[in-house]
Amino acid sequence: MLSRVAESLFWLGRNVERAESIARILEVSYTRAMDLYSRDDGRYERLWRSVMQCGGFVAEPKPSAPGLAAHEALAHCVFDRGNSNSIVSAIHVARTNALGIRAELTTELWVVINVLYLSVEGQSLRSALREGPARFLRRVCESTQALAGVADATLSHGDVWRFLQAGRFLERAFMTARMLQAIEVEHEPWHESQRLLEMCCASEPFVHDMRFVPEPRDALAFIALAPDCPRSLRFSFRELGNALHGISDNREGTFGTEPERRLGKLCARLDFASADELFAPGVNIFARATVAEIVALSGDVETAYFPRLPIGIGNL
Amino acid sequence: MPRLRRNDRPRAAPATGGRTHASGLGVDPAYARATQYDELFLPDGSPREHYAQLMATLAALPRDEILARVQSINTMLLQRGVTFTVYAEASGTERVFPFDIIPRILTTAEWDRIDRGIVQRVRALNAFLHDVYHDERILRERRIPREIVYSSKSFCAEMIGVDVAGDVYVHVSGIDLIRDENGTFLVLEDNCRSPSGISYVLENRTVLKRGFPDVFRNYEVCPVDDYPSRLLRVLRHCAPAGVSQPNVVVLTPGIHNSAYFEHTLLARRMGVELVEGRDLIVVDNVAYVRTTHGLERVDVIYRRIDDDYLDPLYFHSESTLGVTGLMNAYRAGKVTLANAIGTGVADDKALYPYVPEMIRFYLGETPLLENVLTFDCTNDVQRRHVLDNLDKFVVKNVNASGGYGMLMGAFASAAERTLFAALVAERPRDFIAQPTIQLSSAPTLIDGRLSPRRVDLRPFALLSDSVEVPRAALTRVALREDSLVVNSSQGGGSKDTWVLQA
Numbered sequence: 011m012l013s014r015v016a017e018s019l020f021w022l023g024r025n026v027e028r029a030e031s032i033a034r035i036l037e038v039s040y041t042r043a044m045d046l047y048s049r050d051d052g053r054y055e056r057l058w059r060s061v062m063q064c065g066g067f068v069a070e071p072k073p074s075a076p077g078l079a080a081h082e083a084l085a086h087c088v089f090d091r092g093n094s095n096s097i098v099s100a101i102h103v104a105r106t107n108a109l110g111i112r113a114e115l116t117t118e119l120w121v122v123i124n125v126l127y128l129s130v131e132g133q134s135l136r137s138a139l140r141e142g143p144a145r146f147l148r149r150v151c152e153s154t155q156a157l158a159g160v161a162d163a164t165l166s167h168g169d170v171w172r173f174l175q176a177g178r179f180l181e182r183a184f185m186t187a188r189m190l191q192a193i194e195v196e197h198e199p200w201h202e203s204q205r206l207l208e209m210c211c212a213s214e215p216f217v218h219d220m221r222f223v224p225e226p227r228d229a230l231a232f233i234a235l236a237p238d239c240p241r242s243l244r245f246s247f248r249e250l251g252n253a254l255h256g257i258s259d260n261r262e263g264t265f266g267t268e269p270e271r272r273l274g275k276l277c278a279r280l281d282f283a284s285a286d287e288l289f290a291p292g293v294n295i296f297a298r299a300t301v302a303e304i305v306a307l308s309g310d311v312e313t314a315y316f317p318r319l320p321i322g323i324g325n326l
Numbered sequence: 327m328p329r330l331r332r333n334d335r336p337r338a339a340p341a342t343g344g345r346t347h348a349s350g351l352g353v354d355p356a357y358a359r360a361t362q363y364d365e366l367f368l369p370d371g372s373p374r375e376h377y378a379q380l381m382a383t384l385a386a387l388p389r390d391e392i393l394a395r396v397q398s399i400n401t402m403l404l405q406r407g408v409t410f411t412v413y414a415e416a417s418g419t420e421r422v423f424p425f426d427i428i429p430r431i432l433t434t435a436e437w438d439r440i441d442r443g444i445v446q447r448v449r450a451l452n453a454f455l456h457d458v459y460h461d462e463r464i465l466r467e468r469r470i471p472r473e474i475v476y477s478s479k480s481f482c483a484e485m486i487g488v489d490v491a492g493d494v495y496v497h498v499s500g501i502d503l504i505r506d507e508n509g510t511f512l513v514l515e516d517n518c519r520s521p522s523g524i525s526y527v528l529e530n531r532t533v534l535k536r537g538f539p540d541v542f543r544n545y546e547v548c549p550v551d552d553y554p555s556r557l558l559r560v561l562r563h564c565a566p567a568g569v570s571q572p573n574v575v576v577l578t579p580g581i582h583n584s585a586y587f588e589h590t591l592l593a594r595r596m597g598v599e600l601v602e603g604r605d606l607i608v609v610d611n612v613a614y615v616r617t618t619h620g621l622e623r624v625d626v627i628y629r630r631i632d633d634d635y636l637d638p639l640y641f642h643s644e645s646t647l648g649v650t651g652l653m654n655a656y657r658a659g660k661v662t663l664a665n666a667i668g669t670g671v672a673d674d675k676a677l678y679p680y681v682p683e684m685i686r687f688y689l690g691e692t693p694l695l696e697n698v699l700t701f702d703c704t705n706d707v708q709r710r711h712v713l714d715n716l717d718k719f720v721v722k723n724v725n726a727s728g729g730y731g732m733l734m735g736a737f738a739s740a741a742e743r744t745l746f747a748a749l750v751a752e753r754p755r756d757f758i759a760q761p762t763i764q765l766s767s768a769p770t771l772i773d774g775r776l777s778p779r780r781v782d783l784r785p786f787a788l789l790s791d792s793v794e795v796p797r798a799a800l801t802r803v804a805l806r807e808d809s810l811v812v813n814s815s816q817g818g819g820s821k822d823t824w825v826l827q828a
Contacts, residue, residue, distance in 0.1 A: 012605050013616045109581045112407070112590035113600035121405050128404070169618065257618065315618045 011169045015114055017316035018107040019170060023177025025104035026123075029097045030154035031185035031209075032087055035064050037147035038208040042201070043080060056194065057205075058083050063192035064185070064209075065095050081135070084143055089135050097150060101130050116164040119157070126153040175253040176311065183246035184304045186210060190233060190243075190297035199226035206233060210241040230293055231285035243300065244280045251277060257315070269310040276303055351389055353769070354777035356807070363509040364778060365430055365768040376433050376826065379544045384428075387540070393774060396427055399537040408529045410584045410814055423526055424819030426770045427538060430781060430801040431545075434828045437797065440511060443695030444501050444785055445793040446685060451518060451672045452789055453688035455495035458671060459485045469687050470680045474704075477755055478677065479725050480519075480670025482633060484640060488657050490666045491564045494789055497628075497664035498557065500800075503695070503783045505766035512698050512763075514782065516681065518673040519665060520630045523784055523800040523820075524553055525588035528595075530822040546827040550798035554595035556788055557628075561596075563790040564662050565625045572625035572662075575599045575615065577606070579631050579647045584815075589630050603631070608651030613661045626662045627652075633667050675724035675758050676702070698763055703754040712759040713750065716743045719759040720810075721750060734810065736762050765810055768821065770803055780804045781821065782812050797825040 039061045046054040058079040065087050090096045094103075105127040108115060115123075130150065138146040158178070165171045189209055195202045203226035207213040216224065216232050216239075236242040251262065251273050260266040265274050279288070288296050357367065366377045373381045384392070403409075403422045410423050432440075457464050458475055459482075465472045475481055500521030502514045531550050535542065558574065565572030578589035580602050593600035605615050606624065614621035629636065635645040637653040655661045671677065679700045682693040701708040701719070712719055716735045723731035733746040750757045767778035785799040801821040802812035812818040 011618050012599060012601060013618055014602065014605050015599075016618045106581070109407075109586075111600075112587075113576070113593035117406065120407060124407055125405050173618075 013316040018111045019173035020177035022107040023174040024181040025100040027181035029100040033147045033150040060192040172253040179246045179250040187300040203229035352775035362764040363766040429822040448787045450684040478671045478674040482668030485668040495666040516673040518669040522585040525591040534822045547824040548797035558596040560790045574626040577629040606649040611655045611658045701759040703757045
């Protein structure tokens with residue numbers, strides 16, 4: 011496969027996943043924040059600050075008047091074109107990447123991407139507020155999920171699909187790690203761990219899996235380690251590994267490329283360490299280190315498959 | 327709907343009045359004034375025989391239903407990304423290529439004549455290209471003035487003496503035809519570089535079938551979707567000698583090119599890689615693509631990039647669209663380019679008047695498709711006549727295409743005519759003039775009624791060891807009233823074009 015095509019697929023996967031994650035984080039938080047709306051004990055602002063952190067935004071929402079923090083987060087995380095992490099930016103980048111590799115995508119997949127793009131382009135903060143932010147955000151989630159489904163159902167499951175998967179699950183692990191980093195469970199353990207589970211679509215699977223009345227700390231462990239929860243760190247890493255091994259044709263459990271080696275170490279840690287061990291230095295600290303590893307891993311993928319410099323004659 | 331007998335076909339719009347209607351749709355009273363040949367209506371307002379069933383089908387559909395389906399087709403085109411880029415507007419303007427739902431129908435007999443004429447013309451054009459880059463027989467025998475060939479901007483001296491695979495220069499061409507007042511097809515211009523439009527042919531058929539399945543009733547329309555496989559066969563056929571399983575790629579300038587949609591569609595349907603210049607690298611005269619598993623050899627490049635941008639070593643040195651060293655690989659015969667480099671000299675508008683001569687010279691045949699009468703501005707007598715009668719002429723810059731750089735004398739302002747007169751006097755080699763021709767019209771759905779709009783026809787020809795003309799032609803339509811310019815950049819749209827099966 012062309013290096014350029016691989017690169018575009020990777021970033022298409024990452025940006026669609028990012029749009030979906032941000033949309034769900036906002037949707038869940040917006041709904042939860044309604045319970046805190048009339049409080050002035052700082053919990054409302056704290057919640058929105060963590061939302062901003064999940065998206066990688068450093069800006070502090072100004073606590074000027076109740077409700078404004080929510081609007082500001084929406085303006086920044088959804089509609090700010092100057093911010094590369096916002097939903098409109100992510101969808102714009104995804105669509106631009108898709109356009110550049112239009113010949114590799116099925117018409118069905120392209121149409122879903124294009125319709126998502128056209129619908130988001132036609133929205134503004136005002137129209138989203140009029141419609142109700144939760145409804146608008148839900149639609150973004152549904153469209154991005156439909157996109158993943160159409161990709162699975164119509165793309166040939168060769169390298170095109172694998173690079174898309176690699177981008178998708180790398181970004182998913184990244185966003186999940188970000189959420190673990192931003193969550194402040196010590197202040198209100200139950201509410202915040204519940205919000206974390208919902209942001210990862212995992213509240214019902216979690217309850218279902220637990221054979222006892224769970225503690226908030228169990229929720230954190232679930233998000234990091236549940237082998238079958240599709241948004242857990244462990245699951246995301248495993249899918250990423252499947253994609254990378256499929257691309258390189260190296261046997262699983264071995265490594266032949268730098269991204270496989272780094273990912274193997276991350277997986278081994280999650281496979282063989284207990285939650286207590288992982289979280290010993292503090293959940294946020296564990297998550298921050300994981301985020302850094304994922305950033306490095308993304309760089310490894312780029313160097314291995316779409317290096318900036320022309321491939322030398324040595325590769326002939 | 328009952329099958330119609332010959333003599334109780336519904337009467338379509340009479341040419342006068344326009345109050346009765348051919349369907350739920352009214353007919354524009356402009357038809358009463360029409361003097362041009364109309365594709366559908368006879369002068370008395372009844373439809374031509376091969377359109378009668380179509381009109382009957384449309385008549386059975388309520389107007390609102392038709393308009394709603396048109397709307398859904400437009401949405402479909404936008405969502406499928408069937409758009410083009412307009413260069414004059416703000417960067418990145420994507421527009422749906424307007425599609426008119428009333429198909430243009432060609433009978434088997436009409437198509438046969440077109441087919442034979444185009445086969446003949448393309449054979450002659452290809453022979454001419456081989457000749458001007460090798461023996462120059464036609465120049466030595468003074469059938470074409472040497473200076474017109476050498477002064478052509480598209481003449482490529484680097485191609486002199488270069489042998490191309492199979493002696494094929496114009497693998498793909500598009501020959502633009504129009505119809506005069508009598509309905510006779512004439513060649514308006516040849517496109518021997520990289521003619522576009524086939525993607526609209528394919529998409530138009532797809533959306534018309536989805537939106538108006540009923541109109542296909544009782545017609546046997548030749549399918550168009552075999553074009554990509556025919557193209558792939560032609561491209562594989564012209565691989566460098568000794569390559570049995572050639573690696574074919576489509577080379578695009580990228581997403582900002584106005585025909586990018588077409589490049590993606592052809593690559594997708596042929597199942598080959600769509601590459602940009604930066605994906606290619608030439609090492610020791612061999613072209614490779616950069617893949618995730620290292621470099622992979624390329625044998626045939628269907629390039630949709632102009633000559634000037636192909637290789638910065640030979641052409642525009644600042645261009646980043648092309649591939650360094652590609653020209654050397656090509657001249658060494660290690661990679662095939664389709665079309666060949668330097669084919670533009672054959673469709674230079676100043677050489678167009680000589681194409682009938684090429685047919686006589688190389689094939690010893692009489693041209694089956696006539697040219698439009700054309701005045702050579704380098705000839706003093708002809709130039710004077712043109713300048714004295716500018717309001718009756720269409721003046722075209724030989725170096726421009728897409729409807730840019732031309733003067734429609736009859737519609738131009740005095741100032742525009744003065745400007746062109748000065749340009750022609752200063753650089754006569756750069757201009758040709760043709761009397762304003764009445765293109766044929768076809769009924770087009772405008773504001774909910776059928777209005778006469780001018781159309782042309784672009785059949786595509788594929789050349790390997792023989793010429794084939796797939797029954798997939800593009801009808802372009804000038805959507806502005808009375809406009810004679812059908813180019814998409816000038817407000818043109820297109821129609822689905824049916825060739826009926828024998």
